[in-house]
Amino acid sequence: MRALIQRASEASVKTYDKSLGKISKGLLILLGVTHTDVESNCDYLVEKIINLRIFEDDKEKMNLSLLDIKGEILCVSQFTLFADVKKGRRPSFIDAAKPEQARELYNKFIQKLGSTGLKVEQGEFGAHMYIDFVNDGPVTIMLDTVELTTQSFTQ
DSSP: OEEEEEEEEEEEEEOSSOEEEEESSEEEEEEEOBTTOOHHHHHHHHHHHHHOOOEEOTTSOEEEOHHHHTOEEEEEEOGGGGOBOSSSSSOBOTTBOOHHHHHHHHHHHHHHHHTTTSOEEEOOTTSOOEEEEEEEEEEEEEEEOTTSOHHHHHO
């Protein structure tokens, strides 16, 4: 799994005709799933994301986590995080999981985020969406579980 997280002072997502989710201070998470991902990858990413100390304290140092500030989360699925552009000019998405597997793991990820007690909003899996957000900092971090083994998540 790949999670591109962006610290946001506000964020929203919509389709052509409806609003899907909106948050104030917190994180916009773009989540990509690959064919080798398993549920333990969700556990790892959720734990990492909610505890990353990327919010500023009163001394303007990044010492606070999403949990510390009681921030909000907007999560949007994005298979293009697994784009391969090594050859040619058109991206290949062969490393992205098939929609059935990706939808299942995306939904588990959302469920696990929700179990943290934080406000969680989400996009619509597979839909064409429009995202508006204000990147605070800017702070943007890529988390990737591809090189980790399933065993390392359970230790």
